[in-house]
Amino acid sequence: MDLPTYTPKDAAVPEGEVVLERASTPQELGPKLNRTAADVVRFLMQLGEMVTATQSLSDEQIELFADEIGATIRLVDPGEEQEVARETGLGVGGPLGEGEGSGGRRPPIITVMGHVDHGKTQLLDKIRDANVVADEAGGITQAIGAYQAEKDGRKITFIDTPGHAAFTAMRARGAEATDIVVLVVAADDGVMPQTIEAINHAKAADVPIVVAINKMDKETAQPDRVKQQLSEHGLIPQDWGGDTEMIPVSALTGDGVDDLLETLLLVADVEDLKANPEGRAAGVVIESHLDIGRGPVANILVQRGTLKVGEPLVAGPAWGRVRALINDHGEQVKEAGPSTPAQVLGLNDVADAGDTFVVAPDEKTAKSVAEKREHWQRVANLGREAAAASGGKLEDIFEQIQRGDVATLNLLLKTDTTGSLEALTESLRKLERDDVKLAFVHRAVGGITQQDIQLAATSGATIIGFNVRPDRKARELAQVEEVEIRTYEIIYQALEDIENAMVGLLAPEYEEVVTGEAEVREIFSVPKIGKIAGCYVLNGTITRNSKVRFLREGTIIWKGTVNSLRRFKDDVREVQAGYECGIGLSDFQDLKQGDIIETFEEREIPRS
Ligand code: GDP
16 A cells, blocks of 8 residues: 655644643644644554544554654643643643743754864864863863853854764754754865765755864965855855855964854854743754663753753653753753753663654653654654655655656766766756656765765765766665665666666665674773774674674674774774674674674675
8 A cells, every 4th residue: 555655844843832632633633733634644654553533542642743743742631721721821732831931042053064184173172172161160071972162151052073974864864953064174175075065965954054264374274265166166155245154263273263153153143043941852862872880871962942850751762761961061960951962861772863852741651652663763764755855766756656746856976077977967857757857966076975875865865876986885884874876887878777767667686795704702991982892703804884783692683883993903994704803883882792793785786
């Protein structure tokens, strides 16, 4: 059966707490949350629960739907709702706490992006050193995934992981945590490939960009050249009549950093960033790991409401009661309001970066919502695919056409020369039909990189390579992110393939091949990095960044990637059978002696 597609992000969610009667029907529930009854029915259908528009819903079904669209609700017994509404002077089902003092200004949340070595880390460090107000206790800053700087008495929240990997990882899970992107461009180096990718990521996410022209202390700095190059990519500096703020800075000396912070506050004002500090808190997980002694730890960013110690919480597939909240000074705090980063203790499990969290009405609901998360995440995925500019990958296009929708095929083109790039684009454009449109998410000359994969993953695009190939990392990431890469050496074949895809003739062809096997012999704890598995490679080759199945007594207990690979003190790309090595796994810490790390690869089967 063809399930109708549910698009959760179509409309705004009522701010504040919405009071709802128990046993409401989809017909009653939908409109109170700016949705239709059909939205509610489709959502529940995709969870496998068949309900009609006039059927009473369980508390849990109502909670799940509210959670899905990010609304804060309070369930009351029938009749009670009117009473609550009367007490608060608001209409039935209207948002509570929309009066004075709520929906207040909140600090902007900033992600720093840019080309490698252009000074992202240096800038984050400088801002932290110079602008984080030392508190009375003299607490040292603690890495909790984000920190808050202060400028003119106002706070600015910086996400501590620079680069677009974290940014896209969050977006890929539907979390839109960033308000403004600071694009760092070294004045002595100019616009480089990752600069362009960062621009495309920010544009795809519709997030405003403030450029920091860095390394101005260097004699070789050429800020005007940077502006010129950025203009070619659609970012026109304000002093040239455009609308992009470009601030010269030196992350080394700190010159210009104040200007940058002022500009960020200005842009934040234009964006009119608001959040209601009242009501149940919700937000996003920036990072989460297992800590010996403290159990699962989640570094989170509150997006609305105020999170308090003792509240029941569900974060991704994890749930629990907030046992402690720790701020960016390493101090225990009682609560965290909008745009505030905090470390949460008390969850039963680790969550993923980009998972959303929400305070539940009670522990029982938190638990049942967490237990439904697998379904829930699947639904989120479906919704996201539909939402990705209502475009899709080659495989999905046929379905869209069949449904009678105008399908958009999102493509990311990489070619060997500018000539071939233009030729391919031109020819592809000619394939467009009334019912199938093409959208180019990114077009560039050069090999297919990890950044291409990330961009394709977040925008639901298929990558077309002409006379270029993905490097190994890109190929591996493509498997993890399930991005389709098609490479060609003859334009005609590329066109034929895409035309075929438009009529639904293609299926992806991959085979899975085990590439290495290592046994965990010893476990080391490395400060700031976490657990490293001291391993002996039994078979094949272990390669950095390869996909991993983590086996305990033959059972897969985790899947992910090899994050770091070392022989003695050196980082290495691969280790052969018969040698020892240290393996660090992305966000997996639960290591035991005798566990097996199996690496594998999904190989593209050559098309005949
Ligand atoms: P990232 O890869 O973008 O995070 O770059 P880093 O912050 O690690 O900086 C790369 C190198 O550039 C480091 O050696 C920094 O010390 C240096 N650097 C960063 N900012 C400046 C700056 O404003 N002036 C100078 N002279 N060097 C800088």
